[in-house]
Amino acid sequence: MLFRLILLLLLSDIIASRSIVKTLPGYPSDLPFELETGYVGVGEKNDVQLFYYFVESEGSPKDDPLILWLAGGPGCSALRAFFYEIGPFTFNYEESIGKTPTLELNPYSWTKVASIIYIDQPVGTGFSYANTSESYISSDTISATQTYEFLRKWLVDHPEYLNNPLYICGVSYIGMVIPIIVQEIYNGNEAGNEPQMNIKGYMLGNPLTDKNRDINSRIKYAHRVALLSDNLYKSTKANCKGEYIDVDPSNGLCSSNLQLVDKCLDKINLPQILEPLCSTMNVKSNLLRWDRNSAEENSMDLLGPLQQVPGPWCRGYNYIFATKWANDRDVQKALNIREGIKTEWLQCNTSIEYSFGVSATVAYTFNVPSTVGYHRNLTHKNCRALIFSGDLDMRVPHLSTEKWIDSLNLNIESGWEPWFVDGQIAGYTIAYARNDYSLTYATMKGAGHTVPEYKPRESLAMVDRWFAYYPL
Secondary structure (H helix, E strand, C coil): CHHHHHHHHHHHCCEEEEEEECCCCCCCCCCCCCEEEEEEEECHHHCEEEEEEEECCCCCCCCCCEEEEECCCCCECCHHHHHHCCCCEEEECHHHCCCCCEEEECCCCHHHCCEEEEECCCCCCCCCEECCCHHHCEEHHHHHHHHHHHHHHHHHHCHHHCCCCEEEEEEHHHHHCHHHHHHHHHHHHHHCCCCCCCEEEEEEECCCCEHHHHHHHHHHHHHHCCCCCHHHHHHHHHHHCCCCCCCCCCCHHHHHHHHHHHHHHCCCCCCCCCCCCCHHHCCCCCCCCCCCCHHHHCHHHHCCCCCCCCCCCCHHHHHHHHHHHHCCHHHHHHCCCCCCCCCCCCCECCCCCECCCCECCCCEECCCCECHHHHHHHCCCCEEEEEEEECCCCCCCHHHHHHHHHCCCCEEEEEEEEEEECCEEEEEEEEEEECCEEEEEEEECCCCCCHHHHCHHHHHHHHHHHHCCCCC
């Protein structure tokens, strides 16, 4: 007992700061929910300071699940999810032109059914920072280890949440990191690490899982949705032998086919194939590489006084408002951001950029090519998984997600069938199981890459049912 107490004291000693935020610029009154922000020191000598936002459940905080939400990118801030995906606020875009962006409540916030920790990770993301240049060096596995350390320390400092069901969740590139974190939690519990976490499972949306297969599947998906002709698809598949990334430069037929494919798909918006690209943001689809939506990265170029938003509409223009809001000094003061540490907040840290095996900087190493093995390991745990895919996403097509799920060789508990919200088909689902492990897979009809952003009402219904152990 004394040893456990010493361990907990050592962990809690590293909690750097936390504060309750009562008001925020852009919202006219006191916040109608509890918002806490703070830093937690991790890594060697705690030189890495990870910033977080914590919103207590608006339902039953003592009983509702606790979610650790990680944004994708890598290097995209947690505010991305806070404002555009699952958080309690969004922007009133019409009222925000020409002044401080105006906040309004999100009726489909996941905080209706869960308490959520939104964390800026890896180091260098959002308001997270390091005290030394060496501590900015990270990787897929280092990010996972530091996030696990963050969670241990956060729970020591918030023991009232130790008994809540814990889920690790996120979308997009974070599919390369979350399965590692979840495995570390289970392994840590089995090894007797303190605090013991009440881990129940994980949730992933359109997750990058196997870098080669996920990117390769884009061409098959493009053919499936009639963006490529039968003849071009069959010729490209035959000449390239199904490999479209690591192409033999002497294979002229394959190269010629891929040039035609690129011509057909150059102006397609990968995150949501039916929506327009932002014409003024110099956005170009990068079919055969991992590429964040450039509209998310380049919104600073359009800030100015925000007297008007360029037309016609594209989703990327929505992100301008978060950039404007988060770089306001009054906002940073309200969030209790440490002064003088970071001078500019970015939606996504462009120095952490993955270009299929090539890093734009030595600061981040993309050292995990596939997490399918981690998913397979978790099938031997008492664990739940919810994997969901927007069916209009070509960045991580549902086809490749379904393929790696099939490779787990789980038992099918209920076959492919529609699921409904308000009497309308929201998507399709299939449920798997093996001993104490269960996996629910769901598509979201009409959704893009970050599913809750496109289908907020249906997404809230999905997680509410899943948390309650109901069929979708």
